[in-house]
Amino acid sequence: MEISQFVLASRPLGLPTSDNFRMEKTVLKVLNDNEVLLKPWYISVDPYMRGRMNSTKSYAASFEVDHPIKGGIVAKVMESKSKSLIAGDVVVGTLPWATFFIERAENLRKVDVQKVPPGYYLGILGMPGFTAYFGMMEICKPVKGDTVVVSGAAGAVGIVAGQIAKLQGTRVIGIAGSDEKCRLLKEQFGYDEAINYKSSKSIRKELAILCPDGVDAYFDNVGGEITEAVAANLDFHARIALCGQISQYNNSKPYVGYSILPHLLTRSVLLQGFIVSNYSDRFGEAISHLTQWVNEGKLRYTETIIEGFDKLPEAFLGLFSGTNQGKMLVKTE
Numbered sequence: 001m002e003i004s005q006f007v008l009a010s011r012p013l014g015l016p017t018s019d020n021f022r023m024e025k026t027v028l029k030v031l032n033d034n035e036v037l038l039k040p041w042y043i044s045v046d047p048y049m050r051g052r053m054n055s056t057k058s059y060a061a062s063f064e065v066d067h068p069i070k071g072g073i074v075a076k077v078m079e080s081k082s083k084s085l086i087a088g089d090v091v092v093g094t095l096p097w098a099t100f101f102i103e104r105a106e107n108l109r110k111v112d113v114q115k116v117p118p119g120y121y122l123g124i125l126g127m128p129g130f131t132a133y134f135g136m137m138e139i140c141k142p143v144k145g146d147t148v149v150v151s152g153a154a155g156a157v158g159i160v161a162g163q164i165a166k167l168q169g170t171r172v173i174g175i176a177g178s179d180e181k182c183r184l185l186k187e188q189f190g191y192d193e194a195i196n197y198k199s200s201k202s203i204r205k206e207l208a209i210l211c212p213d214g215v216d217a218y219f220d221n222v223g224g225e226i227t228e229a230v231a232a233n234l235d236f237h238a239r240i241a242l243c244g245q246i247s248q249y250n251n252s253k254p255y256v257g258y259s260i261l262p263h264l265l266t267r268s269v270l271l272q273g274f275i276v277s278n279y280s281d282r283f284g285e286a287i288s289h290l291t292q293w294v295n296e297g298k299l300r301y302t303e304t305i306i307e308g309f310d311k312l313p314e315a316f317l318g319l320f321s322g323t324n325q326g327k328m329l330v331k332t333e
């Protein structure tokens, strides 16, 4: 069977372009026992994949040049030689960017798409949701009355992180890249305030006005100048969950900015970096809390869905210019 797949054509220097991806034809082998033939339905594009395009050793293995890109995918089972899955089942897994693929059943998790949209398993009920849950609950540890700031607030992780903080009785301020995103955060996702970092004359001063008693917890998705502005407004014993540094992922030279460390020192701030897989033995706990909150209407979510398998590079690149609200997904049919 002939299929199409995206491979890494070359490693990017700085901001990736569509030239770093190549769509090519290949042929699938026949199904063996315990394998299933899958058709992708929703394909996730995620900022961490930028790191995998480099050759540098990191927590996630590098993509190989001329080999398929892999990521989170919700797929339909088309044919099965497994006892645990049948044709028509919907599964989630880390799978290649291809129009069809074969995978062993034990590498897939069957999901129920009757109650929630399929893409949720790549967002609020998947890796980004788990990231928001553990970063907020285990590191930011919000308590009633706290002021919590979330950067990258209107994205897949940020939307959930802010709402989880609200559920703990806090006041939440989001930082995002457009007026439309800021409006959405306040009107649909319960954020108390939102700052458009692209139009703000001084994020630091705006935060000082919005947080007269200081920031108790900061969920950092972006790093750079935004984090510097938050650091200057931290209260004593504040906590920082260092989740992401998207403002730095395309830098070819190390970022040289103003040091946030004196603020952390003089205010006894706790900063902890984390990778969601640190908590993999507790994903069950996250999914049960997140599912309950979604079912009770306490957590809301949104997705930016781009139609067409061939749009995968475009969707991925859009993460770095902020074309998404909530989870960025590609729908293939």
Ligand SMILES: NC(=O)c1ccc[n+]([C@@H]2O[C@H](COP(=O)([O-])OP(=O)(O)OC[C@H]3O[C@@H](n4cnc5c(N)ncnc54)[C@H](OP(=O)(O)O)[C@@H]3O)[C@@H](O)[C@H]2O)c1
Pocket (backbone or CB within 6 Å): 046, 047, 048, 127, 128, 131, 152, 153, 154, 155, 156, 157, 158, 175, 176, 177, 178, 181, 221, 222, 226, 242, 243, 244, 245, 246, 247, 248, 274, 275, 276, 277, 318, 319, 320, 321, 322, 323, 324, 325, 326, 327, 328
């Ligand atoms: N630690 C972990 O295990 C873990 C797991 C998942 C994700 N993450 C990290 O969490 C962060 C958010 O991931 P996500 O999946 O939720 O992505 P996302 O927020 O849905 O998408 C990325 C967003 O980043 C913002 N952005 C892009 N360039 C920026 C810049 N230079 N400065 C400030 N903001 C910028 C854009 O929104 P604007 O319009 O607001 O600019 C864009 O929509 C990323 O840094 C990611 O690497 C970490």
